[in-house]
Amino acid sequence: MEPFSTSLTSIGPKKNKRIIPQDNSFMRIPDLIKTKVPEGLKNLYGFDISPNALIINLTRKEFEGDYTVVTFPFAKQARKSPGDVAEALGEYLIANTEEFVSYNVIKGFLNLSVGTSYWPDFLKRVLENDSFGYHDDNGRKALVEFSSPNTNKPLHLGHIRNILLGWSTSKILKAAGYDVVKTQIINDRGIAICKSMLAWQEFGAGATPESTGTKSDHFVGHWYVQFEKHFKAEYGEWQGSDAAKKVLAEKDVKEENVESFWSKYKNEYFNTHSGLGAKAKQMLLDWEAGKEETRNLWKKMNQWVYDGFEVTYKNLGVEFDSLYYESNTYLLGKDIIEDGLSKDIFYKKDDNSVWIDLEKDKLDHKLVLRSDGTSVYMTQDIGTARKRYEDTGADTMIYVVADEQNHHFKVLFKILERMGEPYAKSCHHLSYGMVNLPHGRMKSREGTVVDADDLMADVIGVATKNSEEVGTVLDLPKEDQEKIFEQIGLAALKFFIIKVNPKKSMIFNPEESVDMQGQTGPYVQNAGVRCRGILRKLGEYDGNEALKLETVHDAEKETLRLIHSYPEIIADAAKDLDPSHVANYCYSLAKSYHKFFNSGLSVIRAESEAAKAFRGDLTQATLQILESGMDLLGIEIPERM
RNA sequence: GGCCCCGUAGCUCAACUGGAUAGAGCAGCUGACUUCUAAUCAGCAGGUUACAGGUUCGAGUCCUGUCGGGGUCACCA
Numbered sequence: 216m217e218p219f220s221t222s223l224t225s226i227g228p229k230k231n232k233r234i235i236p237q238d239n240s241f242m243r244i245p246d247l248i249k250t251k252v253p254e255g256l257k258n259l260y261g262f263d264i265s266p267n268a269l270i271i272n273l274t275r276k277e278f279e280g281d282y283t284v285v286t287f288p289f290a291k292q293a294r295k296s297p298g299d300v301a302e303a304l305g306e307y308l309i310a311n312t313e314e315f316v317s318y319n320v321i322k323g324f325l326n327l328s329v330g331t332s333y334w335p336d337f338l339k340r341v342l343e344n345d346s347f348g349y350h351d352d353n354g355r356k357a358l359v360e361f362s363s364p365n366t367n368k369p370l371h372l373g374h375i376r377n378i379l380l381g382w383s384t385s386k387i388l389k390a391a392g393y394d395v396v397k398t399q400i401i402n403d404r405g406i407a408i409c410k411s412m413l414a415w416q417e418f419g420a421g422a423t424p425e426s427t428g429t430k431s432d433h434f435v436g437h438w439y440v441q442f443e444k445h446f447k448a449e450y451g452e453w454q455g456s457d458a459a460k461k462v463l464a465e466k467d468v469k470e471e472n473v474e475s476f477w478s479k480y481k482n483e484y485f486n487t488h489s490g491l492g493a494k495a496k497q498m499l500l501d502w503e504a505g506k507e508e509t510r511n512l513w514k515k516m517n518q519w520v521y522d523g524f525e526v527t528y529k530n531l532g533v534e535f536d537s538l539y540y541e542s543n544t545y546l547l548g549k550d551i552i553e554d555g556l557s558k559d560i561f562y563k564k565d566d567n568s569v570w571i572d573l574e575k576d577k578l579d580h581k582l583v584l585r586s587d588g589t590s591v592y593m594t595q596d597i598g599t600a601r602k603r604y605e606d607t608g609a610d611t612m613i614y615v616v617a618d619e620q621n622h623h624f625k626v627l628f629k630i631l632e633r634m635g636e637p638y639a640k641s642c643h644h645l646s647y648g649m650v651n652l653p654h655g656r657m658k659s660r661e662g663t664v665v666d667a668d669d670l671m672a673d674v675i676g677v678a679t680k681n682s683e684e685v686g687t688v689l690d691l692p693k694e695d696q697e698k699i700f701e702q703i704g705l706a707a708l709k710f711f712i713i714k715v716n717p718k719k720s721m722i723f724n725p726e727e728s729v730d731m732q733g734q735t736g737p738y739v740q741n742a743g744v745r746c747r748g749i750l751r752k753l754g755e756y757d758g759n760e761a762l763k764l765e766t767v768h769d770a771e772k773e774t775l776r777l778i779h780s781y782p783e784i785i786a787d788a789a790k791d792l793d794p795s796h797v798a799n800y801c802y803s804l805a806k807s808y809h810k811f812f813n814s815g816l817s818v819i820r821a822e823s824e825a826a827k828a829f830r831g832d833l834t835q836a837t838l839q840i841l842e843s844g845m846d847l848l849g850i851e852i853p854e855r856m
Numbered sequence: 857g858g859c860c861c862c863g864u865a866g867c868u869c870a871a872c873u874g875g876a877u878a879g880a881g882c883a884g885c886u887g888a889c890u891u892c893u894a895a896u897c898a899g900c901a902g903g904u905u906a907c908a909g910g911u912u913c914g915a916g917u918c919c920u921g922u923c924g925g926g927g928u929c930a931c932c933a
Contacts, residue, residue, distance in 0.1 A: 585931040733881040813897040
């Protein structure tokens with residue numbers, strides 16, 4: 216048995232001697248159409264159109280042709296029927312390009328067929344360029360904020376959707392030509408972490424993650440839960456007290472409403488009568504005053520959380536370029552408000568609170584400084600945005616945050632605009648829908664929150680079980696097997712989440728998330744692994760033979776056209792900030808290759824040297840694009856599976 | 857209640873941003889492994905795109921209304 220690392224990483228011939236055409240005029244079909252159709256319209260009818268206004272589709276498989284141009288939009292200006300325009304354009308393209316060899320017209324649809332010789336040439340271009348599909352630097356810098364957890368409890372399924380969206384959006388923007396900075400703001404201060412701190416101090420008896428053998432962020436989360444438990448007990452007991460009876464009498468609560476009244480009163484109880492509440496609040500005040508003992512406790516517990524997060528992030532395969540801590544940024548923005556006050560962007564009320572009037576933009580008045588002069592969330596966000604601009608020079612800022620904050624970001628961006636911030640118009644809220652379970656929302660009270668670490672362990676567990684049943688990698692060393700199981704399990708999870716359009720809320724069915732058949736991550740991986748297997752067996756071949764190819768079969772054409780459209784997929788995904796485009800694309804490409812594989816067209820036993828070389832190139836290119844596309848989603852394709 | 861988002865096959869999702877006969881997967885049923893990996897493929901079945909109008913060559917997509925679901929309306933984050 217050969218060692219894993221050497222036997223599996225060689226995937227066949229990488230760079231054979233090839234005839235590389237010397238001209239620089241190579242254009243992919245969409246670009247060719249965008250050049251030649253406006254030119255044709257100008258020559259034929261004498262009017263100009265914007266190339267971007269063209270509608271170019273892959274020809275549906277029930278019709279003859281490869282690419283379809285829709286001519287309805289030009290009919291009026293040309294003063295001809297859409298069919299006539301299509302005919303004339305078809306003639307023009309045949310006469311004035313090498314690539315198109317025939318056409319047909321159905322109503323206003325011009326179906327164009329690309330000549331066979333185009334494809335082997337095209338594949339060579341793909342294989343020569345490892346980053347085929349990527350776009351040139353556009354000179355812009357985008358800052359992407361995602362994850363942004365609180366430090367009082369571990370990450371859960373909601374964070375996973377956020378993180379996967381943020382990560383892949385960052386990758387996609389990079390591929391689309393942006394310089395990208397990945398960042399997060401860590402919400403490390405506030406009443407929540409104080410609750411964990413207090414509970415640990417009061418009831419923890421010196422326990423540590425080490426002493427209890429608990430992952431350190433879960434350890435801190437445990438004490439947060441303990442706080443809630445003790446608080447609830449305290450509250451329940453209090454409800455029988457004279458003070459409680461007095462409250463009921465004052466508020467004139469009827470007998471049958473007592474229970475629901477108490478559940479709504481909880482927050483007020485925390486702020487008024489609760490002993491634990493008072494202690495937690497005192498802790499927050501001590502923290503703000505910089506009391507050393509409190510700060511040390513805070514540092515200790517936060518460090519536990521960070522150590523835990525680091526493991527989760529690493530397992531998920533993500534990392535950040537920079538971090539912002541709320542404890543450093545929560546005072547930012549106040550100066551900016553003062554400044555804006557003098558410029559009449561904001562106004563002050565009699566009680567000294569500061570507001571902005573957004574009624575002209577069909578929004579409300581929004582508070583930006585409390586009457587006691589302290590800041591609110593919005594104030595911080597204003598300050599942090601400017602700081603980030605100063606720190607990084609990013610002219611585009613993308614906030615990956617759940618859609619419950621749609622309104623907040625609408626207001627934030629409008630305020631930044633009013634302030635004349637140079638990046639204001641390029642701020643985007645990548646808003647995504649809630650992740651629900653088959654039986655409804657995740658609720659911490661009902662213990663239905665799906666923990667991130669548990670979830671990853673589960674999917675890897677299922678992948679391991681499946682893989683051992685299939686038995687195809689049992690000959691490999693144990694650690695290589697484990698690596699593969701991990702790759703497969705995470706692929707299932709990540710793909711399941713990322714294939715859904717971000718703005719839609721999604722239902723997360725744990726059973727379906729570990730499916731490995733059909734429209735899933737492992738299905739796509741399997742196509743790539745299949746390519747690797749074929750290339751391994753194929754060995755050396757003469758790449759130049761491919762240029763002598765005489766026919767391209769339908770089963771090959773589908774895969775070719777998909778590879779061909781990869782650059783547009785990246786551009787669209789970047790424009791829409793929507794990684795699901797890439798996921799669905801990868802699935803289509805994998806599907807088309809599987810189909811080709813089963814079509815009876817053999818690579819290794821091809822009918823001619825030309826076909827063999829061509830299919831070898833096709834297989835290599837498919838693998839290259841699958842790896843590239845899945846990489847944008849944070850998914851790896853294993854060597855074997 | 858005001859504002860915002862969503863509603864597509866039994867279930868989970870697509871539909872190139874207004875283009876051709878709305879496509880996949882899962883679940884169900886039939887077939888294909890001595891063949892380049894069956895985590896695959898081929899096929900059957902499944903739809904009044906919530907409903908009613910409108911806009912135009914053309915509507916799941918845009919507009920209006922109705923019904924259903926979610927979010928949000930804090931000197932919280």
